[in-house]
Amino acid sequence: MKRMLVTGATGLLGINLALQLMEKYTIIGVGNRRMLTSLPYRLIQKDLLSADAAGELLREAQPDVIVHCAAMANIDACEKDPETAIRINGAFPGEFAAQAAQAGIQFVHISTDAVFDGIDCGADGYKETDATAPNNVYAQTKLAGERAVLEQNPHALTARVNFYGWSTSQSRSLAEIFYYNLSAGRPMKGFTDVFFSTLYVENLVELLDRLIEKNASGLYHVFSAESQSKYAFGVSIAERFGLDAGLITPVSWKEGGLAARRSPNLIMNTDKLRSFLGTALPTQVECLDRFYRSFQAGLPERIHGFAG
Numbered sequence: 001m002k003r004m005l006v007t008g009a010t011g012l013l014g015i016n017l018a019l020q021l022m023e024k025y026t027i028i029g030v031g032n033r034r035m036l037t038s039l040p041y042r043l044i045q046k047d048l049l050s051a052d053a054a055g056e057l058l059r060e061a062q063p064d065v066i067v068h069c070a071a072m073a074n075i076d077a078c079e080k081d082p083e084t085a086i087r088i089n090g091a092f093p094g095e096f097a098a099q100a101a102q103a104g105i106q107f108v109h110i111s112t113d114a115v116f117d118g119i120d121c122g123a124d125g126y127k128e129t130d131a132t133a134p135n136n137v138y139a140q141t142k143l144a145g146e147r148a149v150l151e152q153n154p155h156a157l158t159a160r161v162n163f164y165g166w167s168t169s170q171s172r173s174l175a176e177i178f179y180y181n182l183s184a185g186r187p188m189k190g191f192t193d194v195f196f197s198t199l200y201v202e203n204l205v206e207l208l209d210r211l212i213e214k215n216a217s218g219l220y221h222v223f224s225a226e227s228q229s230k231y232a233f234g235v236s237i238a239e240r241f242g243l244d245a246g247l248i249t250p251v252s253w254k255e256g257g258l259a260a261r262r263s264p265n266l267i268m269n270t271d272k273l274r275s276f277l278g279t280a281l282p283t284q285v286e287c288l289d290r291f292y293r294s295f296q297a298g299l300p301e302r303i304h305g306f307a308g
Contacts, residue, residue: 003025010036018039027042031044089138093109112162115133155217164291166294179243183241188247
């Protein structure tokens with residue numbers, strides 16, 4: 001069985017990816033400050049800011065495949081501490097990809113749709129070849145990471161993504177924030193002028209696994225086949241879970257009190273991915289139905305339980 005090293009394995013994507021693929025790969029997860037308990041796979045604690053963190057991970061884990069999910073992902077935190085964001089999101093991925101290339105290890109880097117400013121999207125959505133225009137520190141540093149990875153390791157796969165799912169903190173994705181607040185009867189705001197092509201994390205993991213199987217390289221947009229506003233997304237969650245959609249107030253992102261500017265129109269073009277995989281991509285309804293089924297199966301409680 002191949003060995004897969006998953007960084008950011010205590011985060012939403014990392015933990016869901018590890019759980020979903022653990023029967024196919026021997027998973028070695030990497031966490032930073034937060035260590036979880038009773039995980040069904042090995043977890044290494046490593047500060048990615050430390051000297052030679054990449055080399056130490058390769059020597060300790062001996063992986064066949066690396067999925068680099070770790071990032072400084074809080075947009076407002078990046079604004080407040082750009083130096084750390086530059087190191088974690090920009091420099092480290094390139095160093096890690098370079099060492100993976102030297103060792104002949106398959107490398108997958110997770111990036112973001114936020115590298116676009118959401119202004120000049122076009123009718124067909126953003127393509128991989130479109131000019132980027134990051135408008136906050138998080139997006140700028142993630143774009144730097146993309147470029148570093150592709151420069152240092154031409155065989156690496158960089159996947160731009162946007163996803164939701166269940167996390168240990170119960171607050172890492174917009175979907176859980178909507179669910180838990182609405183369940184408690186708390187009012188929410190939903191942005192009517194921010195559009196995205198998000199995927200439920202299990203659908204995303206399946207697509208990433210297929211790309212790994214096919215040894216894909218270069219840059220790919222890995223998103224849903226459809227887009228919607230964040231307000232519409234919140235309403236769809238309320239309706240699917242039988243909650244009160246009237247608790248969601250439609251507003252502009254400019255009224256949200258956010259420290260960093262958001263990209264309003266992140267409709268993504270997935271023609272390259274669909275052509276490479278030769279298959280249709282998940283719709284918003286298909287993703288939401290799977291998110292709901294995972295809730296019924298007790299996945300939120302299982303994942304939250306790892307936090308002790």
